[in-house]
Amino acid sequence: MSAVRTLKVEELSRRYGELVVLDGVSFTLHAGQIAAVVGPNGSGKTTLLRCVAGADRPDAGVLTIDGRRYRETDAWFRAIAAAVLDDIDFFPDLSVAEHLQVLAYAHGGPAGSVDEVVTELGLAAVRDQLPVTLSSGQRRRLALASGFVRPRRLLILDEPEQRLDSAGREWLRERLRQEQAAGTAVLLASHDRSLVDATADTTIQVEV
Numbered sequence: 001m002s003a004v005r006t007l008k009v010e011e012l013s014r015r016y017g018e019l020v021v022l023d024g025v026s027f028t029l030h031a032g033q034i035a036a037v038v039g040p041n042g043s044g045k046t047t048l049l050r051c052v053a054g055a056d057r058p059d060a061g062v063l064t065i066d067g068r069r070y071r072e073t074d075a076w077f078r079a080i081a082a083a084v085l086d087d088i089d090f091f092p093d094l095s096v097a098e099h100l101q102v103l104a105y106a107h108g109g110p111a112g113s114v115d116e117v118v119t120e121l122g123l124a125a126v127r128d129q130l131p132v133t134l135s136s137g138q139r140r141r142l143a144l145a146s147g148f149v150r151p152r153r154l155l156i157l158d159e160p161e162q163r164l165d166s167a168g169r170e171w172l173r174e175r176l177r178q179e180q181a182a183g184t185a186v187l188l189a190s191h192d193r194s195l196v197d198a199t200a201d202t203t204i205q206v207e208v
Ligand SMILES: Nc1ncnc2c1ncn2[C@@H]1O[C@H](COP(=O)(O)OP(=O)(O)OP(=O)(O)O)[C@@H](O)[C@H]1O
Pocket: 016, 021, 039, 040, 041, 042, 043, 044, 045, 046, 047, 048
């Protein structure tokens, strides 16, 4: 898996009909840095993350990784990028552990990563349960776990603090610091000022 040195977003714009959501957003994110997208509800944080993840197409602008343009379907991009957006679906008939095993296997994650992540995210007690039987916080933890069982050089997290209890938020801070130390480039959107202050190297402000 090649290292990501630089994600570059240049003059990115996205509109929905008459509504201009993003208007010429530019930033650079280097390996080992965390950039936090901040702004009020409806200001375009999710839209920005979806564009960077390739899940949405900007109307204008250039997105490159180490100088190379990419699409969500590019194998090299899929091999390095892990995104946990807010619309994650689970396989309804797979247990927590089975869901993570499928993802880890499909993305070439290291053997044993599932057990580690299940424990780290406090999901051990529900590892054999189906998603429908999980609490909303446990579902959120499973969504986050989905991002952490795969190899990644670029990690995109949409409001990862959502529905986490205080222990979960503490875990998240520590996990983000570990991602930084491992040289992962992290782009996250957050409403949690203390998380942003504690972890982000840069902030990207978006406005309604
Ligand atoms: N598919 C879509 N079609 C039309 N409008 C959309 C679509 N997706 C998002 N929008 C609009 O774009 C704007 C930005 O939405 P977005 O979800 O990016 O905001 P956000 O900053 O993530 O908000 P929040 O803090 O509430 O999660 C909103 O006004 C939203 O209604």
